[in-house]
Amino acid sequence: MGKEMVKCCEGLPSAILDFIDFTKFREHTLVWEMRGNFEPFVRKSQEDGTTLKRLTLSYDNLPHDLKQCFLYLGHSQDHSQIEAEKLYLLWLAEGLISVEDCGREEMLLNVAERYLEDLARRSMIEVHEDEVTTVTRFTSCQLSQQMRRLCLMKNKEQNFFKVVDGCRTHQVTDSSSSDRLSIHFDKYGGIYGFQIDHAEEKKIRCLLISATQSQREVVWPQQLSSLVKFKYLRILEFTGISFQVTDLILEGIEKLVHLRYLSFRDCTMPEIPSSIGNLKLLYVLDLRVVNTMVIPDVLWKLKKLKHLYFPLSFKTHGARKLRLDGLTDLETVTNLNLKMCNVEDLFELYNLHYLALSIHGSLQEIDLIVKLMNMNSEARSLRVSLEVSKFDCYTEERLTALKQLLGCQSLIVLCFGGHISRLPLHEEISSNLAKIVLDGSELMEDPMPTLEKLPKLRVLVLSVDAFAGKTLSCSAPGFIELRRLELLNLQYLEKWTVEEGAMLRLSNLTIVNCKKLKELPKGLLSVSTLQQMRVKGMCKEFKESVSRFQDELTITIED
Numbered sequence: 001m002g003k004e005m006v007k008c009c010e011g012l013p014s015a016i017l018d019f020i021d022f023t024k025f026r027e028h029t030l031v032w033e034m035r036g037n038f039e040p041f042v043r044k045s046q047e048d049g050t051t052l053k054r055l056t057l058s059y060d061n062l063p064h065d066l067k068q069c070f071l072y073l074g075h076s077q078d079h080s081q082i083e084a085e086k087l088y089l090l091w092l093a094e095g096l097i098s099v100e101d102c103g104r105e106e107m108l109l110n111v112a113e114r115y116l117e118d119l120a121r122r123s124m125i126e127v128h129e130d131e132v133t134t135v136t137r138f139t140s141c142q143l144s145q146q147m148r149r150l151c152l153m154k155n156k157e158q159n160f161f162k163v164v165d166g167c168r169t170h171q172v173t174d175s176s177s178s179d180r181l182s183i184h185f186d187k188y189g190g191i192y193g194f195q196i197d198h199a200e201e202k203k204i205r206c207l208l209i210s211a212t213q214s215q216r217e218v219v220w221p222q223q224l225s226s227l228v229k230f231k232y233l234r235i236l237e238f239t240g241i242s243f244q245v246t247d248l249i250l251e252g253i254e255k256l257v258h259l260r261y262l263s264f265r266d267c268t269m270p271e272i273p274s275s276i277g278n279l280k281l282l283y284v285l286d287l288r289v290v291n292t293m294v295i296p297d298v299l300w301k302l303k304k305l306k307h308l309y310f311p312l313s314f315k316t317h318g319a320r321k322l323r324l325d326g327l328t329d330l331e332t333v334t335n336l337n338l339k340m341c342n343v344e345d346l347f348e349l350y351n352l353h354y355l356a357l358s359i360h361g362s363l364q365e366i367d368l369i370v371k372l373m374n375m376n377s378e379a380r381s382l383r384v385s386l387e388v389s390k391f392d393c394y395t396e397e398r399l400t401a402l403k404q405l406l407g408c409q410s411l412i413v414l415c416f417g418g419h420i421s422r423l424p425l426h427e428e429i430s431s432n433l434a435k436i437v438l439d440g441s442e443l444m445e446d447p448m449p450t451l452e453k454l455p456k457l458r459v460l461v462l463s464v465d466a467f468a469g470k471t472l473s474c475s476a477p478g479f480i481e482l483r484r485l486e487l488l489n490l491q492y493l494e495k496w497t498v499e500e501g502a503m504l505r506l507s508n509l510t511i512v513n514c515k516k517l518k519e520l521p522k523g524l525l526s527v528s529t530l531q532q533m534r535v536k537g538m539c540k541e542f543k544e545s546v547s548r549f550q551d552e553l554t555i556t557i558e559d
Helices: 002-008 013-024 028-033 038-046 050-060 064-075 084-094 108-121 145-158 198-203 274-278 343-348 363-374 396-406 522-526 540-549
Strands: 126-129 138-142 162-165 180-185 206-211 235-239 261-263 284-286 307-309 332-337 354-360 383-389 411-417 435-439 459-463 471-474 484-488 495-498 508-512 532-536 554-558
Touching: 050 145, 064 084, 064 108, 064 145, 084 108, 084 138, 084 235, 084 261, 084 284, 108 126, 108 138, 343 363, 354 363, 363 383, 363 396, 396 411, 495 522, 522 540, 532 540, 540 554
Parallel strands: 162 180, 180 206, 206 235, 235 261, 261 284, 284 307, 307 332, 332 354, 354 383, 383 411, 411 435, 435 459, 459 484, 471 495, 484 508, 508 532, 532 554
Antiparallel strands: 126 138
């Protein structure tokens, strides 16, 4: 009964206290009637507003900075999860994070994460931790329904954030409202009824514009046809918008000289205008669009830039390489393609804390990245996520390069595609590796005795004949931190053994198209943390062996 009650109260201590007060003097028979049907009783216990009063007291006890950070959660339109890293960057661009709280060798992003953790500790929000810590430890956060009510109420009282449905008719944003505006285009009907007061246009500091997946190609309201009128903007974010329909919305973007944060996340945009090179105060630039984008060689002009997110696929004019020299404040760079950028410029990014990049078959680029990671490795706090494709190690030279790469302590994520033949000894592999994906490696020797000794490994994926042998063996107490294991398309695998006491923190297991594997290891029965298992394309005997786990976890079996 306790678990059901806590679930209905969304884990909020204040809501739980209200429910306890509600039931304290009720007859035993009434309390027994609640069993399995807590929701209406919990709702009734909250009708008098006591829960909201308790939550308001929690809000009132927050420090001023945390109050503003909490109110920022009201920018979303619904009860959905909010990406933690994006939230941190918005806080930073607003100046809500105190530089005084920043320790040595620490980014303001880390301070922002402490703020979020503090809100979670006070039961104001729920946070979700990432499997692998790259830039941040948390992936997302979420408000309970009661907390969201409080957040929206306080937002309205203080005119902190104005959230507008762009498709509702007769909706006017008046000049007395907030200087932060979030517009959602979710139900496009051909007519836009909202209007922005002209006096408000000039004072808006934060403008967030989003569309759902099905409404990417919205027809822009006339008031949003030019950005010149929003000349004091510090934050400008587009989400899910198609700029193939119109480029009018970016007219005058070079006039937004106060802009700190510019994002085109999940948009469709053929090319970013070269005029963004005039945004000298830009702090965050997010170009993670869904298509291949053309990027002009102007990024080097953004001397204040700290966080740069490239799209997964991009090109330059005339195959010209992008300059990154002079961007000495850069702390985060993701989706970097070394074929499109001057590699030598990376060695001048002395404040770089996180780098995510891809390399396609180039030995020279591997050598350069190894050199970068080893450069002053003790003095730098650089963390690297690297995706290597089409890198077959048939020569001793390439095997040596791989060995040097695996030994870099800055490397935390490695996705490697190509023939390896053998892994180095575990003593020669970085102890900081948290995620390893091997694809097509064709290892003949069992990699588990080596990989299970890596102290921080949380995710392991063996895919498409990464292992070409017959037997995998996991011994105790190996894989002490492993959370997720995936065995995909290992056509030669016939037997897998797991000793009792191995993988004691495993929570997610996926096995796909390992058709010769007949049985799930009995040792997994001792793994009490295992919550989800996905099985696909396996033989009948294997599926039958899974049945002994049916009562313990969520199992998905597909043909």
